[in-house]
Amino acid sequence: MATGRPFEMVVFAASGFTGQHVAEEVARVASEEEMRGSLRWAVAGRSREKLQAVLDKVAAKLGKPELKSEVGIILCDVSDPSSLANMAKQTAVVLNCVGPYSIFGEPVVKACVENGASCVDISGEPQFLEGIYLNYNDEAEEKGVYIVGSCGFDSIPADMGVLFTKNNLKGTLTALESFLTINFGPEGACLHEGTWQSAIYVLAEQGKLKKIRRQIGHKPIPVIGAKLKRRGEVFYCNELQKYSVPFTESDPAVVTRTQRYLHTHLQETPVQYAAYFTAGGLGSVIKLMFVGLWFLIFAKFNCGRKLLIKYPEFFSRGYFRKEGPTEKQIEGTSFEMIFLGEGYSLGKDPQQGKPDVKICTRVKGPEPGYVATPRAMVQAGVTLLKDKSSLPKKGGVYTPGAVFSKTKFIDRLNKHGIEFSVISKPEA
Structure with missing residues (x-):
């Protein structure tokens, strides 16, 4: 996976209903002992105002006013490939909260694979998940990135x-x-x-x-x-x-x-x-x-x-x-x-x-x-960052059990x- 980028983790579609909960969970995890001071992260989406509002809400709820200035904001649109590429180039892992994935998910995966970022989603749509495997597994393997679907309550x-x-x-x-x-x-x-x-x-x-x-x-x-x-x-x-x-x-x-x-x-x-x-x-x-x-x-x-x-x-x-x-x-x-x-x-x-x-x-x-799903998704992202030596040696499109079977994911x-x-x- 990519190193030397501005962020380790980016929450895409962070102003959506689920994305807000995921952003809150990332903020909570970032202050834990394992990640404290080391998890540089950002929120991404179409509207700076909405993204800032999410950070303001999370900062107030968690009592962390510093979030409003410390967390990055990346403007991008799922209908604009260049903006998605710009997002993917800035991070090691994208937490993709856009949905329905059958309509909006593939452009995000494409941008991540082409620009060397791993991607985690919470899709419960088999036709999307298996279509991504069909179309992107070989390239993801070549680029050494991990595309991991269904990392929420599904499944x-x-x-x-x-x-x-x-x-x-x-x-x-x-x-x-x-x-x-x-x-x-x-x-x-x-x-x-x-x-x-x-x-x-x-x-x-x-x-x-x-x-x-x-x-x-x-x-x-x-x-x-x-x-x-x-x-x-x-x-x-x-x-x-x-x-x-x-x-x-x-x-x-x-x-x-x-x-x-x-x-x-x-x-x-x-x-x-x-x-x-x-x-x-x-x-x-x-x-x-x-x-x-x-x-x-x-x-x-x-x-x-x-x-x-x-x-x-x-x-x-x-x-x-x-x-x-x-x-x-x-x-x-x-x-x-x-x-x-x-x-x-x-x-x-x-x-x-x-x-x-x-x-x-x-x-x-x-x-x-909106509680278990964000927790699972964020820990999937953390595991990709922290348990690199226990991941499959090759990148690719994986299920959670395939990519995390030898890691500390269940412990997390x-x-x-x-x-x-x-x-x-x-x-x-």
């Missing part, structure tokens, strides 16, 4: 949770299920409309994703051990005593890419993976399915997508709003992801017989969209409130 808990579980099983982990639960406080919860729009584009471009995967031409990952049986569309999880449904976001795609990389490049046993969302009681399942049905129907057609984008609050039953969540809603929300894994004990051939060991782990943390997340733990494991 850090899932991708790193699989690796954590694998590393804590005394034997060979071959299959794993995750169950996500979102816990709401008395004020309820909601997300900003930008996340809603990203989900719309994911569904709208499913055909594009299939085409991208055909072009990449990866061979299927071999199934090691007993084949993982997929559960139903709606089922009661006896282990958690909750109704659950398949979790169709980007997590399974990201985990699959990580497992393929670890198997292909490091000769590790690939882990079969299935993701689910726990909806609590049957009434909650019915509400969730109702919203999902509306969403699926309207997202298939151009006019329907326009309505979904224009009226997010109506179609999501208030869960997605243009103004985003309130501070009280953010403070009262948290997440928990339980992993149920099985595999084969030490010395046992995973190609012979049934699994004979099980493990249960957990990743838990604060509100996923644990120290910042995204906690990984073993709930149960076989006795020694």
Whole structure:
């Protein structure tokens, strides 16, 4: 990665809803012992006034008036390649908060690759993530930069949770299920409309994703051990005593890419993976399915997508709003992801017989969209800066698990409130 540049880290689109939270988290981390006095950073975007307002707000909230003069401001526009190039030339790592990424993400990646800056994003859009791999992996490898997608709630808990579980099983982990639960406080919860729009584009471009995967031409990952049986569309999880449904976001795609990389490049046993969302009681399942049905129907057609984008609050039953969540809603929300894994004990051939060991782990943390996501994203950037010797020797387009598998990333997340733990494991 580039050295000798004015900044180590730049937050692009820092005046956006998520970008403001990321800028606040960078300011907080910059004052910690490991980074104090050494993290030179800047905010970037179209409007100097808005960027300065973000810094003023963060300075007031954290009681750090010096931020208003110490943090750099870079003016650039996603529609102006020369301005993006100018930004990329000034930093080692760009934290790319622009979205939806399918529309605005690629120009930022292109500028970073061409100008020697690594790039971290929080995209949950598989067609964007895998399209970036197809189009930029070779050049990123040549330039020695790391392009790391899905470094927010999509898909850090899932991708790193699989690796954590694998590393804590005394034997060979071959299959794993995750169950996500979102816990709401008395004020309820909601997300900003930008996340809603990203989900719309994911569904709208499913055909594009299939085409991208055909072009990449990866061979299927071999199934090691007993084949993982997929559960139903709606089922009661006896282990958690909750109704659950398949979790169709980007997590399974990201985990699959990580497992393929670890198997292909490091000769590790690939882990079969299935993701689910726990909806609590049957009434909650019915509400969730109702919203999902509306969403699926309207997202298939151009006019329907326009309505979904224009009226997010109506179609999501208030869960997605243009103004985003309130501070009280953010403070009262948290997440928990339980992993149920099985595999084969030490010395046992995973190609012979049934699994004979099980493990249960957990990743838990604060509100996923605007607390956990900024923390994960910033620690991803810090890890690229601080754990260089533990990164893959070659640059390229990576998933979090692929690029961070040998680093202190999970330790950093644990120290910042995204906690990984073993709930149960076989006795020694």
